[in-house]
Amino acid sequence: MTDRMKTYDLTIVGGGPAGLYAAFYGGLREMSVKLIEARGELGGRLLSYAEKIVWDVGGVPPIRCSALVENLIRQARTFEPTIVLGQRVAQLERRGDGTMVIVSACGQRHATRALILAVGHGAPGPVRLDLEGAERYEAANLHYASAAIEPERLRGKRVLLSSSGTTSSSVRLEELAAVASRIIVVSRSGGEQLGRTLAASPGALVEARAPYAIERLHGAGERIEAATIRRLDGGGFGERRERIEVDEVVVDHGTRSEYGPLSAWGLEKSAWNFDADARLATRLPGIFLAGDAANFPSKLHLIAGALSDAALAVNGAKKYLDPAASRSAPMSTGSPLFAGRNRALEL
Ligand SMILES: Cc1cc2nc3c(=O)[nH]c(=O)nc-3n(C[C@H](O)[C@H](O)[C@H](O)COP(=O)(O)OP(=O)(O)OC[C@H]3O[C@@H](n4cnc5c(N)ncnc54)[C@H](O)[C@@H]3O)c2cc1C
Incomplete structure (x- = not known):
C-alpha cells in the first residue's frame, strides 16, 4: 500500500487558520492527520493581508499577519501531520466500510475515516x-x-x-x-x-x-x-x-474563490457557505466544517472563531470515530503528550 492511499483518521481540507489549528488539535487527540491545501502555500485568507497588523486574536499581542501565519504553521506541525500543497479537493467517494476517498482535481486520491472542510470561501479559480x-x-x-x-x-x-x-x-x-x-x-x-x-x-x-x-x-x-x-x-x-x-x-x-465541485457533495446550504450544527457536524456522516466555510447561528467570521470551530470539529470527528472517546481533549497543561516537549523547551 502506498502512503498516498494510507487511510488517515482525519483529513482536513484547507490550510487557513481553521485547517492549521485543526491539524494541531487532531494530533492532540491522537489521530493520524493529513491536511490538503489548494494553493502552493499555507495561510488561507491571511496571505491576502499578510502585511497588516492583527490585534484581535486572544492572548496574542499585536502581530504582523505574516508572523501569525508562521506561528499557526509551526503549531500545526507539532504532531507531524502529512501536508499536501497545490491540490484542490474536488470529489468525494464512500467505500463499503464507511471510510471516504477524496479526490483532487489532479486525480490524486486520499483515504480517510473523517473529514473536516476548512475551505473558507473556497479555492481561487479563474472568473x-x-x-x-x-x-x-x-x-x-x-x-x-x-x-x-x-x-x-x-x-x-x-x-x-x-x-x-x-x-x-x-x-x-x-x-x-x-x-x-x-x-x-x-x-x-x-x-x-x-x-x-x-x-x-x-x-x-x-x-x-x-x-x-x-x-x-x-x-x-x-x-x-x-x-x-x-x-x-x-x-x-x-x-x-x-x-x-x-x-x-x-x-x-482575474480570479475568484469558489467551492466548485464541493457544492455537489450534498451538504446543506442555506447561505453562501455550508450549514453545520453547534458541534460543526454536517448532515453527511463523518464530515465536519470549521472556519468561514461553516454557517451556524452564532458563527464568528474571525480568526478566533476559526480556531474555536476547529477544536469543536476535531472533537466531533474524534467522537464519530470512537463514540467512547471523551468529548474534548485533555488540557495541554496536564497532557502527557507535552511532557517531553516541555522538557525540550526547558519550561
Ligand atoms: C482583508 C481581511 C482582513 C481581515 N482581518 C481580520 C482581523 O483583523 N482579525 C480577524 O480575526 N479576522 C480577520 N479577517 C477574517 C479572517 O481572515 C477569516 O475569518 C479567516 O481567514 C477564516 O479562516 P478559514 O481557515 O476558515 O478560511 P481561509 O483563511 O479562507 O482558508 C481557507 C483555505 O482553504 C483552501 N481551500 C478552499 N477550497 C479548497 C479545496 N477544494 N481544496 C483544497 N483547499 C481548499 C483555500 O485555498 C484557503 O487556503 C480578515 C479577512 C479579510 C479578507
Missing part, C-alpha cells in the same frame, strides 16, 4: 465567461488566466483577448503578443490602455475595443471558430456588434 455552453471549448481553444498559457500555443494565431482591464498580468500578455499574429483586446474598461501596452511590444497586430464584451462564441464541435463582440455603451456611429474570426480566445478576468 469564467458567463456564456452558456462556453465550458465545452475549454479543452481546445478557450483559455483562462493568460498567466497559465504557454506563449508557443499562440504562435501565428489570431487571438481574441477578453480582459477585465484590472488584472496585473500584462507582462505575461506581452509575451503572448510577441508570438500571435493578431490580437483583439476587448474590455469593459481599461482595454485601450492594455491595447497600447501590447501594441508597443514587437509582434502581433493589436487592436483594442472598450467598452466591449464577448456576447457569443461560435464553434464547431469543441473548437471556437468565431466570436461576436458587443459594444456596451451603445455610443459611436459604427456597428454595435462585430463578428470576429479567431483561432484562440484568452479570458483574463
